[in-house]
Amino acid sequence: MFSRQPHDKRRLSVMVSLLLLLTIIVSACGATNSNSSENSSTLPPSASASVAPSEETGQASPDTAKFKTVSTVNGDIEIPVHPKRIVAEEYLGSLIVLNVIPIGAPGLTLQNYYYKEALTGVADTGVYGKPSAESILALNPDLIITANGDSYELLSKIAPTLVIPYGNLKNAHEELTYFGSLLGKEEEAKTWLVEFDSRIAAAKAKVDAAIPADASFSIMEDGGKTTWAYGDNFGRGGQPIYQALGRKPPSGVAEEIMTKQWAEISPELLDKYSGDYIVITSNN
Secondary structure (H helix, E strand, O other): OOOOOOOOOEEEOOOHHHHHHHHHOOOOOOOOOOOOOOOHHHOOHHHOEEOOOOOOOOOOOOOOOOEEEEEEOOEEEEEEOOOOOEEEOOOHHHHHHOOOOOOEEOHHHHOOOOOOOOOOOOEEOEEOOEEOHHHHHHHOOOEEEEOOHHHHHHHOOOOOEEEOOOOOOOOHHHHHHHHHHHOOOHHHHHHHHHHHHHHHHHHHHHHHHHOOOOOEEEEEEEOOOOEEEEOOOOOOOHHHHHHHOOOEOOOOOHHHHHHHOEEEEOHHHHHHHOOOEEEEEEOO
16 A cells, blocks of 8 residues: 555555544644744744733732733734633634634534544534624634634624634644643643654654655645645645655645645646645545
8 A cells, every 4th residue: 555666646545644643633734843832932923822910800810810911913812811612713623632622613624524523512603714703693702713814803893813824833733832821721732742742753653664765745635627736834634744754745846835835736737746645635
């Protein structure tokens, strides 16, 4: 299954070790910078958090503070220190890992093979990227988490809305460390990441033993009428394949793919973007 023959373009929809990685990568997201610090001040500027004084006591005590201030792309916002009713359009993997189950999420996410069991009973908040204000309002959330800045004006009228643009958190370590800090789950995040690194190392050893180190990989999506190729920070397995496994895209398109993170491919260019191994997803 893993042996490579010269010039053979392998289309692999499932590979055992890659599937393992896809199930344990919490994010569909990741470039090359890494940040596993526990201190929120070392997180990306758009994602750093600081505790503000409690409205009741005027003291910035971890035990008494009810709200904290988070610096975001939309400026500083106040969120509950311990939110209980989260609506999340993105970053569900990290929330599940931290055992912070939202009360609402997009229907597409609720159908995700890897998430659906953990999200049983979670309310459908509408189409991914186009949330239903009525559905979310009915849930009475105390925090909304999204990657879609276009929805901010609408959602921020319902509850404090934290916009973390897709790609700002570069890898599993950075993402989980951020949410651990945000939600007071630092130790849980640290513990999970230690196990994560161990599992990644074991999976990588299996792949390295079966596939030549110089074999190129492509991550593609079949859209029916068109085909896309993706980099290491645009979902579809980019983090596990390019980051965790350390594999590379075809040399002729590597810089483009890793910089832009995606490319729409015409049929005549398909061979140029095709690596020795192709991991492909399909919406059809």
